[in-house]
Amino acid sequence: MTQKYNVTDIEANKRIDKLLSDMITDVSRSEIQSWITDGHVHVNGRQVKANHKCQNGDVIEWTVPESESLAVSAENIPLSVQYEDTDLIVVNKPKGMVVHPSVGHQHGTLVNALLYHCDALSYVNGEERPGVVHRIDKDTSGLLVVAKNDHTHNKLAEQLLAKDIDRRYEAIVHGVIEHETGMIDAPIGRDRNDRKKMGVRENGKSAITHFRVMNRYKDFTHVECQLETGRTHQIRVHMKYIGFPIVGDPKYGQRKTMVIGGQALHAKYLSFNHPRTDELMHFEVEPPSYFQELLAQFPPENIY
Template sequence: MSEERIEVEVPEDVRGKRLDVYLAGVAGSRSAARRWILKGCVEVEGRRAKPALSVTPGMRIRILPPEPEPLLPYPEDIPLDILFEDPYLLVLNKPPGLPVHPGAGRRSGTLVHALLAHCRGLSGVGGPTRPGIVHRLDKGTSGVMAVAKDDEVHRALSEQWKGHTVFRRYLAFAWGRMRERRGVVDAPVGRHPRDRKRMAVVEGGRPAWTEYEVLEEYEFLSLLALYPKTGRTHQIRVHLSHIGHPVFGDPKYGGRTKRLGGLPPRERRGAEELLELIPRQALHAEVLGLVHPVAGRYMEFRADLPEDMMALRETLRGRRWGT
């Protein structure tokens, strides 16, 4: 089932409608609502219900929509920037804007589609919609990714991630200046209590640990190197937002237009110009280090900053904005 829980309270002006009719707008159709109810995805006052149940004002309905039926991905001719490849492993530099795998509303144009066109064999451990995918980067994040070509290699790489032995270095432009040149954010990450499509630092979340280092400072931005020890969803983005320095350009975690209101006019004009250079979060997976599962030797892979982040850095260094 999906993790996107929906809770509804029947309003005062609704009375006597069948449950499947009432939920048709949520499910997309009455037949879809009926399927959800019969699958046990709908509870009324904490109990499973029948489609014909008459709803009354004040009733509390909880819905956990089922996952959509996956469509198997197919090969697509999408260019890949390959850093390393042998019969067991492929390492690439993912460009910003490329989703890693198919998902809701995304049936083509992903990294998986490109990999299927490039490789004859990929691991199946992750399921039919995620062949070869050992770890992932967000759509808007660029940088180094490793892909497994068979199940044994996939499991061996997964153990390295679970054991926190993989070395990862990210580069990010963050709002503001850090109080210390080096530091650690040690804060648990879980689903946002109100917005299930976002993550947040929450009590009872999964342990998450990110080290940061200041590389360069500008008037109202900093260039950081980040070393995540754990690999929670959106971890770096959530941690930097949590400490008041969201990733520049990040619309999901307060790194885009929300920061403009508190800036003096000159800095605001400069920030608006900089945001035009990068339509995404300014976050890049620069280095990935791991032990080759077959050769048994440590290998490290590096991807240079993509063009948009290079342009941002050069503009900041030249101070050619806000004049």
């Protein structure tokens, strides 16, 4: 299917390969360059080279070429299993691990580890994302439930859609939040100026995050966030939107932040009804050591 995009004034004079790689976040720039070379990309109806500089009002058209599926292999990677039965498995994903393989991340993912650990996984989302019902970002740690069969997957997906799965996170944010609790109701879509980022947009998808203050410090706040919806980067975008970006966030954090290899965000609590027995299941894991060590840097006398 051919896709179209109108170049904006902000994007004028940007190379076509750079512009498309910013827009299509799961494809590398080198792969997009090969699309251009092979004639899958046109500007104003003409085939161009990768170094072509786009102008305001240009119409870009591209067709994603059919590609072979990623060869997803089982890898003997340790897993922190919180619960497992014949239908599902709940794991505590470490910070720095990608959930499923993609271009540029074909090995060392949670899916690679699950394929080694489990005899079977659901294939509702295809061979490249077996078992994956919901995701968390690479540098976010914490709880995920994975389906071992399609029945379980579909039932869990129904609970997600009905907002019956309770997902709570802990985060450390810049600034002191004065309110004890709050709700952020702001739609999320692609950022207008950077296609690799999300942002609050009027025409975005509905997104609701609830938060509760756990502790206040001189320049930081320790919060719990509860997802009502599950948009890409939702907590990170929403906390930035209200003026309290997450510490260490390289994409949405403030310019001067702590360098901790990613955002201080941890998926600590997960509850759902078991798809087969309807039993209420709930799990909770403490934040990893780096998170707790970060909090320990704020001495008690600095609590706001």
